[in-house]
Amino acid sequence: MKYLYLETLSDFECIGDKCEFTCCGGGWGIIIDKETDTYYRSVTGEMGDRLNKCIRRDGDKSSFILDEHGNCPFLNEKGLCDIYINLGEEHLSNTCTYYPRYTFYSGDICFGGVSISCPEVARFFLTHKDPLLIDYAEDDKTLSAEEEQSTDWVLFNNAIHVLTSSVDIIQNRNLSIRERLSLVILFVDQFQKNTDACQDVSTLIKVFSSPSEYTQLLAQANTPQRDYSSKIDYCSEFLTIFSQTDRFEERLPEIFDLVSYFSKDENASFDLEKWSKAFDQVYSDDYSVWKENILIYIIFRYFMQGFAKKDFYNSLMTGINAIYNICIFDLALYHIKNGAVPQNTDYMIMLTAHISRMVEHCTDFRNDVFKHFLDKNMNDMPFLLRLIS
Known part of the structure; x- marks a missing residue:
């Protein structure tokens, strides 16, 4: 498999409470992956009660119930994440861990970058003076025989x-x-x-x-x-x-x-x-x-x-x-x-x-x-x- 990464992907760091346009608010739906939700179900005590109260579970789909302002219920008054603080970064959902990064596959190439919907990424694109680079990497992964045959x-x-x-x-x-x-x-x-x-x-x-x-x-x-x-x-x-x-x-x-x-x-x-x-x-x-x-x-x-x-x-x-x-x-x-x-x-x-x-x-x-x-x-x-x- 080949990998093309638009510059900034590897360098991005969230600025947390300093962000003026937090991705934890604004009415965004926050999907919880199955593995993370399984862990959330096992949490006990006050944090476990909050999780159960603030998660909407519909069959095999789970998401956070946003508050009246469209914010994640775990976004605290300091602009920080209570899940991160109390349970650790490793127990954030994939959505929260991965954003603003994105990837998509086409042919035998995985394309990756960071989204300009994040103000820090938008700031980079506004101020970066040199031509943007596209980084290349490759590993031993291959497409399935069916994917190989069906690709033009x-x-x-x-x-x-x-x-x-x-x-x-x-x-x-x-x-x-x-x-x-x-x-x-x-x-x-x-x-x-x-x-x-x-x-x-x-x-x-x-x-x-x-x-x-x-x-x-x-x-x-x-x-x-x-x-x-x-x-x-x-x-x-x-x-x-x-x-x-x-x-x-x-x-x-x-x-x-x-x-x-x-x-x-x-x-x-x-x-x-x-x-x-x-x-x-x-x-x-x-x-x-x-x-x-x-x-x-x-x-x-x-x-x-x-x-x-x-x-x-x-x-x-x-x-x-x-x-x-x-x-x-x-x-x-x-x-x-x-x-x-x-x-x-x-x-x-x-x-x-x-x-x-x-x-x-x-x-x-x-x-x-x-x-x-x-x-x-x-x-x-x-x-x-x-x-x-």
């Missing part, structure tokens, strides 16, 4: 080439972020079309693996004029989607603030000068490292998850549309509202964590967002190129 290895190996070339494109700092993202959208869109048509992709991969060739593509392409109609449509749709979430103000305070502002008639009219200045700012080199790192995170986490259904494009664009673009457009609307982008990194960190927590840890919501954008043709390559113009 030609498609898998081609997809890995697309993944690594897309990472290289996003990390090509000789180009603007918009140019890099445009290239990746074009690349993955054409790879998907060739895959669907069972056509050869070797020439395509060769072109997008060569900076001299893909920069020539940029020079030949007609760069779309900035399309405010697409931007307004997109803003309207994502503000509508997010405003319908439960506990909207608590879960997405940055977007809640924008919805509250732009829902007033006096703020709803289109002002070309304000919109122009806002997008000049958000498309400038400000936060360029953050944009690059978030795009690498999305490509690494989402692209190969499309392998099982041979739907790489929609898998990747779900991450780009529902995380990256929404963060960018939140900043633009913030600028329109306040005359400048946020001047402190805390806003960016919490914006990233809040959006990621909604999109990446709520499957139903993520599917709803994907379907909404798909129905509106907002996942299509032409629309996305106009959107980031």
Whole structure:
């Protein structure tokens, strides 16, 4: 088995009570694995009574019963975990032990990283200046004979080439972020079309693996004029989607603030000068490292998850549309509202964590967002190129 790890996985350490957005709160469901629940059933005394009272057991499924604020019942007033304190780290559930780490398998590769829904991870992606590394490891584990036979290895190996070339494109700092993202959208869109048509992709991969060739593509392409109609449509749709979430103000305070502002008639009219200045700012080199790192995170986490259904494009664009673009457009609307982008990194960190927590840890919501954008043709390559113009 091969292992690819996005930088930060091995270095992450929870900051516990110093975290401003604890994963022990916010309405997250906390699943308890069978082994841990078996141990919890054996605990006696006051702690045993608390465990029995605070665990919902439904057949072979167990989870903590959250309090009225959506917090874990074992999160104490100091922001620390009473299970950790009284029973030890080894008796935390797998959910609590493993987060914010994630892994998924595709072909004969295990992909691993840490989620930007954690503020400390989001902070790293905002402040890490060097290109992110992808670490490689290998062991003697093998796939089963059935897995070997059922895997389309030609498609898998081609997809890995697309993944690594897309990472290289996003990390090509000789180009603007918009140019890099445009290239990746074009690349993955054409790879998907060739895959669907069972056509050869070797020439395509060769072109997008060569900076001299893909920069020539940029020079030949007609760069779309900035399309405010697409931007307004997109803003309207994502503000509508997010405003319908439960506990909207608590879960997405940055977007809640924008919805509250732009829902007033006096703020709803289109002002070309304000919109122009806002997008000049958000498309400038400000936060360029953050944009690059978030795009690498999305490509690494989402692209190969499309392998099982041979739907790489929609898998990747779900991450780009529902995380990256929404963060960018939140900043633009913030600028329109306040005359400048946020001047402190805390806003960016919490914006990233809040959006990621909604999109990446709520499957139903993520599917709803994907379907909404798909129905509106907002996942299509032409629309996305106009959107980031």
